[in-house]
Amino acid sequence: MSHIDETPTLYGLMAEFDNPSDLVRAAERARLAGYRNMDAYSPIPIEEINEALGYKRTRLPLLVLLGGICGGIGGYSLEYWSSVIAYPMNIGGRPFHSWPQFIPVTFETTVLGAALSAFVGMWALNGLPQPYHPVFNVPAFERASRDRFFLCIETIDPRFDRHATQQFLEGLHPLGVSEVAP
Amino acid sequence: MATASNVTHSHPSPERMSADLLRPLLQTSWRFYLLVALLGSIVAAGAVAWVTQMFFGFGISGIRWPIYWGFYVTNFVFWIGISHAGTLISAILRLVNAGWRRPVTRCAEVITAFALMIGAMFPIIHLGRPWLAFWLFPYSSERLIWPNFRSPLVWDFFAINTYLTGSMLFLLLPMIPDFAVVRDKTTGLRHRIYRTLALGWRGTPKQWHRLESAMSIMAVAIIPVAVSVHTIVSFDFSMAPVPMWQSTIFGPYFVAGAIFSGIAGLIIAMAVLRKVLRLQEYLLPLHFENLGKLLLVMALLWGYFVFNERLVTYYGNEPSEMTVFWQTQRDNYAPLYWTMVICNFVLPLIILGIRKFRTITGCVIASIGVVIGMWLERYLIIVPSLGHKYLPYSFGSYRPQPAEITITVATFAAMCLLYVLFAKVVPIISIWEMKAGDHPSPSLIPPATEHHKLGELHL
Numbered sequence: 252m253s254h255i256d257e258t259p260t261l262y263g264l265m266a267e268f269d270n271p272s273d274l275v276r277a278a279e280r281a282r283l284a285g286y287r288n289m290d291a292y293s294p295i296p297i298e299e300i301n302e303a304l305g306y307k308r309t310r311l312p313l314l315v316l317l318g319g320i321c322g323g324i325g326g327y328s329l330e331y332w333s334s335v336i337a338y339p340m341n342i343g344g345r346p347f348h349s350w351p352q353f354i355p356v357t358f359e360t361t362v363l364g365a366a367l368s369a370f371v372g373m374w375a376l377n378g379l380p381q382p383y384h385p386v387f388n389v390p391a392f393e394r395a396s397r398d399r400f401f402l403c404i405e406t407i408d409p410r411f412d413r414h415a416t417q418q419f420l421e422g423l424h425p426l427g428v429s430e431v432a433p
Numbered sequence: 434m435a436t437a438s439n440v441t442h443s444h445p446s447p448e449r450m451s452a453d454l455l456r457p458l459l460q461t462s463w464r465f466y467l468l469v470a471l472l473g474s475i476v477a478a479g480a481v482a483w484v485t486q487m488f489f490g491f492g493i494s495g496i497r498w499p500i501y502w503g504f505y506v507t508n509f510v511f512w513i514g515i516s517h518a519g520t521l522i523s524a525i526l527r528l529v530n531a532g533w534r535r536p537v538t539r540c541a542e543v544i545t546a547f548a549l550m551i552g553a554m555f556p557i558i559h560l561g562r563p564w565l566a567f568w569l570f571p572y573s574s575e576r577l578i579w580p581n582f583r584s585p586l587v588w589d590f591f592a593i594n595t596y597l598t599g600s601m602l603f604l605l606l607p608m609i610p611d612f613a614v615v616r617d618k619t620t621g622l623r624h625r626i627y628r629t630l631a632l633g634w635r636g637t638p639k640q641w642h643r644l645e646s647a648m649s650i651m652a653v654a655i656i657p658v659a660v661s662v663h664t665i666v667s668f669d670f671s672m673a674p675v676p677m678w679q680s681t682i683f684g685p686y687f688v689a690g691a692i693f694s695g696i697a698g699l700i701i702a703m704a705v706l707r708k709v710l711r712l713q714e715y716l717l718p719l720h721f722e723n724l725g726k727l728l729l730v731m732a733l734l735w736g737y738f739v740f741n742e743r744l745v746t747y748y749g750n751e752p753s754e755m756t757v758f759w760q761t762q763r764d765n766y767a768p769l770y771w772t773m774v775i776c777n778f779v780l781p782l783i784i785l786g787i788r789k790f791r792t793i794t795g796c797v798i799a800s801i802g803v804v805i806g807m808w809l810e811r812y813l814i815i816v817p818s819l820g821h822k823y824l825p826y827s828f829g830s831y832r833p834q835p836a837e838i839t840i841t842v843a844t845f846a847a848m849c850l851l852y853v854l855f856a857k858v859v860p861i862i863s864i865w866e867m868k869a870g871d872h873p874s875p876s877l878i879p880p881a882t883e884h885h886k887l888g889e890l891h892l
Contacts, residue, residue: 291638311647337579370606
């Protein structure tokens with residue numbers, strides 16, 4: 252693995268494409284070439300690129316399941332505790348622990364827990380809010396939210412070489428290759 | 434993902450799409466200020482009416498024994514019903530991956546969020562001492578009192594709050610990438626605000642994947658909640674010993690009516706947006722056609738439920754129920770009742786059932802009819818029954834007073850105002866979802882390179 256002297260001043264090299272297919276193809280080629288520390292940026296979700304970048308499924312559904320279970324248990328416990336222990340009251344001769352009537356609220360708190368954990372989990376796993384990221388230093392990157400597709404190979408990649416990687420990226424026929432300041 | 438989306442073809446280029454959909458955010462005409470001032474003053478009038486009611490007490494409203502549920506509860510049920518347009522429809526359309534949903538979903542979800550806020554206001558307006566509304570909240574207070582979890586009213590509190598929270602999150606999640614679009618298109622203070630709102634969104638595959646997972650999970654979760662909300666609202670009625678209320682049909686009847694009025698509200702909102710924000714290239718006649726068909730189906734369903742409810746009452750022939758029955762069918766409330774039937778059933782059936790009339794204008798006319806009809810339906814469920822309970826001591830009539838009418842009108846203005854302001858700060862059509870629908874999936878394109886050695890990646 253080659254060591255480059257200018258690494259500290261560089262976050263990575265970024266290639267710009269104007270359609271999703273080129274980006275997917277570029278990511279696949281980069282993976283074949285042995286690059287691992289890279290990321291793609293696109294204005295729309297592209298499912299195909301997940302396999303090109305070697306990503307696995309997200310853990311989000313598991314978090315949501317846990318959140319839902321916690322919500323459900325929490326809701327039912329609240330009802331049980333308040334109606335049986337804290338404030339037992341005879342209402343229409345029903346038992347204090349009248350579980351069929353506790354189901355609607357349990358259901359709602361289950362979904363509430365799941366929805367909140369889906370939202371918070373999405374933020375947390377994605378690292379949002381993220382006030383600073385080096386890719387925003389590239390002037391062309393402002394079109395990444397609209398109609399341009401980017402592939403950035405980062406300097407931390409073991410195979411990263413300032414010149415070889417630049418040549419590799421240019422071989423993918425991008426619209427341009429730019430340096431990303433850290 | 435994008436395979437089923439070829440229905441909405443021939444969209445403008447991504448760059449023009451961003452420009453078109455961001456125009457309402459970046460350009461403000463005097464009409465906007467005029468509209469906001471107009472709607473704002475109506476809302477202010479409603480606030481004055483509410484404060485007056487708090488100050489002088491409920492005597493100035495028409496609510497008195499035995500009809501304690503007048504306009505306010507009518508509005509409550511009506512607005513909660515309208516809220517079923519959005520999240521429910523958008524969640525269903527997302528789950529079945531309907532390609533034509535893309536320009537519709539956000540318009541719909543916004544309706545849910547705001548209609549729920551307005552609807553949830555009404556139980557509070559309906560309180561003599563609204564500042565004590567928080568007593569419904571289960572928390573350990575110095576009073577050592579806990580809410581009665583066997584009461585549908587407490588279920589309402591949980592159901593509506595869950596639905597409101599869930600709908601807001603469902604609305605906010607797909608807005609993050611759109612805030613990023615606004616961030617990159619603006620300068621100055623606006624840029625700084627939207628940069629904060631975009632949370633540093635970069636659009637990496639991982640971010641997109643998690644966003645889409647979260648969206649599909651929440652779509653699944655929100656559908657049963659939406660159904661449960663109006664079912665529980667109907668429990669407020671069907672668990673009370675009041676003629677014509679004690680009915681097992683109320684759950685589905687309310688949910689069907691809610692979706693019915695919700696679709697109507699959505700069609701009206703979309704038609705107004707299309708005209709005012711010049712979105713003719715995005716909200717196509719196709720969308721109105723599809724929603725019109727949905728409205729037609731719901732009109733038939735609604736008609737079935739009303740017929741069923743009436744038939745069962747008539748067949749049962751219980752005296753106090755028959756009193757209410759004839760009150761609505763041919764006596765005092767008959768004009769309102771038959772207006773409701775015409776607005777909700779006859780009019781949509783004629784306009785939407787005949788293909789020639791199922792244009793944008795036709796859909797809007799039918800929808801306005803449905804909104805009026807559904808408001809009347811809620812009114813006719815509440816008032817005649819409460820005025821004719823089992824014993825003569827509880828017979829009475831109801832006449833809405835200026836305070837109630839002002840507040841009712843103000844809520845319609847509030848809905849419009851919130852919608853106008855929202856469309857001013859957020860792209861009302863999800864930009865990234867529109868673009869995602871336009872790009873064919875790369876997997877459908879054969880790989881250009883012959884030396885494609887990624888066997889393990891392309892199973």
